[in-house]
Amino acid sequence: MEPVSTDHVTALRRFNRYFTRRIGALDDHYLGQDRPLGEARLLFEIGDGASLRELRGRLGLDAGYLSRMAKTLQAQGMVRMSVHPDDNRLRRVELTPDGRTEVTEQNRRAGALAAGLLESLAPAQRTELTAALATVQRLLRLAAISVDLVDGAAPDARACLDAYAADIDARFPEGFDTSDLVRPEEVSGARGAFFVAYEEGRPVGCGALRRLRPGIGEIRHVWVHPDARRLGLARRILTALETEAAARGFVALRLDTHATLTEAQAMYRACGYREIDPYVDHVYGDFWFEKRLTP
Amino acid sequence: MEPVSTDHVTALRRFNRYFTRRIGALDDHYLGQDRPLGEARLLFEIGDGASLRELRGRLGLDAGYLSRMAKTLQAQGMVRMSVHPDDNRLRRVELTPDGRTEVTEQNRRAGALAAGLLESLAPAQRTELTAALATVQRLLRLAAISVDLVDGAAPDARACLDAYAADIDARFPEGFDTSDLVRPEEVSGARGAFFVAYEEGRPVGCGALRRLRPGIGEIRHVWVHPDARRLGLARRILTALETEAAARGFVALRLDTHATLTEAQAMYRACGYREIDPYVDHVYGDFWFEKRLTP
DNA sequence: ATATTTCTTTGACCTTAGTCAAAGGATGCC
DNA sequence: GGCATCCTTTGACTAAGGTCAAAGAAATAT
Incomplete structure (x- = not known):
């Protein structure tokens, strides 16, 4: 294994610093309108329905914490909870129409933010950016x-x-x-x-x-x-x-x-x-x- | 202004999602060892000394919150506070040797994390990654x-x-x-x-x-x-x-x-x-x- | 010189995020 | 059928992160 040059390390760290500061907001923060980040993420992660168990794994949350958040969302009419058909121990969570609306809205905002960012680039530059993003993502995945x-x-x-x-x-x-x-x-x-x-x-x-x-x-x-x-x-x-x-x-x-x-x-x-x-x-x-x- | 293609928006959002989930930790989280994230960031941002006013602007923090965090760091011997030479209303914050040591350590860890990530890539791939990162950063800055x-x-x-x-x-x-x-x-x-x-x-x-x-x-x-x-x-x-x-x-x-x-x-x-x-x-x-x- | 603004500190308060343990129902395994 | 395991809920608790307003000291504007 060749030693990693400090130039590469510096470049990655600088990029990371810049990216999180400038763009990190894109998907997460304050897209969940008046909603805490945790709840917004949970809502988003439910998708077309999931069990609490799955969500716990995917989001890495404590069982008690998740249970309470789900209850809050249920009380707000964003999700519906039912016993899982295959296993009565599991709870199945699904979005209500209201919940679906909010997720869509969340997506729309994130998309608008991204589009606003790309807007001032020339078409060729957008293509160049997309290609570079793909390269970065490919190599980071590989790494x-x-x-x-x-x-x-x-x-x-x-x-x-x-x-x-x-x-x-x-x-x-x-x-x-x-x-x-x-x-x-x-x-x-x-x-x-x-x-x-x-x-x-x-x-x-x-x-x-x-x-x-x-x-x-x-x-x-x-x-x-x-x-x-x-x-x-x-x-x-x-x-x-x-x-x-x-x-x-x-x-x-x-x-x-x-x-x-x-x-x-x-x-x-x-x-x-x-x-x-x-x-x-x-x-x-x-x-x-x-x-x-x-x- | 040409409309932004949804492909580009999707690519940017996907990248953002992946990046924050996988790498977002790199500089911030748990690099501040046993220290809350806020304090770690503050410590890092002080650099070669700064006024509370500057820090407040750069980190976007509430004045009261910042004041208290600075006091905590001072009590821990990480920073030294003095009245600003030019303006007696301002407080100047500087790192103590202990504080400097911790920032260095924080940097070392972030560097090690980045290096660990790059390690499994072949040298040519590291170069490719660095180039792609530079492209992304350049275009995001321009945008x-x-x-x-x-x-x-x-x-x-x-x-x-x-x-x-x-x-x-x-x-x-x-x-x-x-x-x-x-x-x-x-x-x-x-x-x-x-x-x-x-x-x-x-x-x-x-x-x-x-x-x-x-x-x-x-x-x-x-x-x-x-x-x-x-x-x-x-x-x-x-x-x-x-x-x-x-x-x-x-x-x-x-x-x-x-x-x-x-x-x-x-x-x-x-x-x-x-x-x-x-x-x-x-x-x-x-x-x-x-x-x-x-x- | 006086009024206004700026900067910091302090007290009081709040939400978010999260942990841990106990308990109860359901399932799987033998 | 019994026992261990799994999943969820609930109560009790904590730390982090942050807001707001009052107050005092210093600087700036008039």
């Missing part, structure tokens, strides 16, 4: 994702593999048979490795490393959740796998990809993988790659 | 600046002209004589126009329009404060002047620039001005431009 080594049998690992299987089953014309997935023991402990990428606690990607033969590792099942694509996460997973492989003494890594996964092929090429002859008979392999590792 | 028509004799107008004169006096090899400045009455009311650009209430640029002869206006003294350069503000001032000129029925605008102001020449060319022969004898004029206005 917030951690790629962790987990046991191949861990629930998160299996959940990622299931999602991976479902994903490519839909993309491969011939479908995908889950028996082709790595077995947990192949990618655990001394035999292999499994990485899961987490964004705010949720698994959003994975990648597996297993031993193909002495000195040669194989990369399998590099997958990124649809919500986390186009961030550059696959590359990070790949880097984690390569670092792990090098640490384990592998001198080369191989992998195969399916003909339909053209982006994947491009990424592997860009990351230094070169096409080779098939190294094993594999149902879904159309392209075969290898990269020599420099320790 | 926050208003360009207002003011009287040519207004104090802000004169202040800008003084700054302009001092600025180019330092840049022109032959210096600059203030008698060359427009007189207030030339750029006021029906005879001409004067625009001042304001950023957060402070004048940061100006531009003047006067009548050269029937149907022909002259642009003079387009100036941008050093702190507000490279934002694209000069163009905005120019646009404001052109719009005003068109509204006043001018069919063409002329101006001259000094040989040393190469950026200005480039800007005028890019904005549709074409070089012409000198239209009047003018000491500091090396290049002469004209633009036909389309009403």
Whole structure:
């Protein structure tokens, strides 16, 4: 990991300072008209109805505090509360028409504030701003994702593999048979490795490393959740796998990809993988790659 | 003014939402260790000493509230308070060595948080992020600046002209004589126009329009404060002047620039001005431009 | 010199935001 | 069926953040 230059740190801090001071008001504060911030946020978060439990998780509030706020909003006629149909312990909260009106109004104000801000920019500058915002957001998201080594049998690992299987089953014309997935023991402990990428606690990607033969590792099942694509996460997973492989003494890594996964092929090429002859008979392999590792 | 597309508004709001939730903590929250946010901010804002009055303005706090917070910090040995040398009504607040230590520590933590965030990005991505942050900040600053028509004799107008004169006096090899400045009455009311650009209430640029002869206006003294350069503000001032000129029925605008102001020449060319022969004898004029206005 | 304004301090008061623990009903697990 | 767990409600409490008005001292305007 390269040390972070102070210039970058300063730039980020300066931006943060400026942004929170100038724009931080945009969504939150005083858009909730005569309403305390907490209540305004709660109202907004309810959306098309939610259970108190969900809201507690999403907003990170104390149960008692939330219960009281919900009661206040109910007394004001903004929300309706009912017992959750599936579980009588849970309370379901929904917006009343009045509540919906207020949320809409809140949104309208936030939108008007944003529009007012953009108004004095020329059209080309607005486009430039939007593009730069997207870049910042993409990179901040990527920075917030951690790629962790987990046991191949861990629930998160299996959940990622299931999602991976479902994903490519839909993309491969011939479908995908889950028996082709790595077995947990192949990618655990001394035999292999499994990485899961987490964004705010949720698994959003994975990648597996297993031993193909002495000195040669194989990369399998590099997958990124649809919500986390186009961030550059696959590359990070790949880097984690390569670092792990090098640490384990592998001198080369191989992998195969399916003909339909053209982006994947491009990424592997860009990351230094070169096409080779098939190294094993594999149902879904159309392209075969290898990269020599420099320790 | 073109209407603002909802895409741009949505992008800005989404970014704002994400940013405040993920990064908003960076400078403020829980960096003030065991200290309430308000106190931490106050401590930070004191810097190399300030009067309570300044702090009140900068932080937007109630006088009573601020007074009490300052007293608390004083009791904790973080600040020292004294009567302001120039005005016995004012209180001057300074950091004690302990206070300075805490601010430094606060800074260190914020820096560490920012560095931790950047750490998982590849060096090229850090550079990309920094560039995108600069773009966002530049455009947001530009968007926050208003360009207002003011009287040519207004104090802000004169202040800008003084700054302009001092600025180019330092840049022109032959210096600059203030008698060359427009007189207030030339750029006021029906005879001409004067625009001042304001950023957060402070004048940061100006531009003047006067009548050269029937149907022909002259642009003079387009100036941008050093702190507000490279934002694209000069163009905005120019646009404001052109719009005003068109509204006043001018069919063409002329101006001259000094040989040393190469950026200005480039800007005028890019904005549709074409070089012409000198239209009047003018000491500091090396290049002469004209633009036909389309009403 | 007098009146007005400015700046700070103090007392009284309020809302918001949040914590903690006890209790009661509902569910899941064995 | 019994026990542990989960979810919500309620009461009691606290700190933070802030408002308002009165009052006194100092400066400025007239």
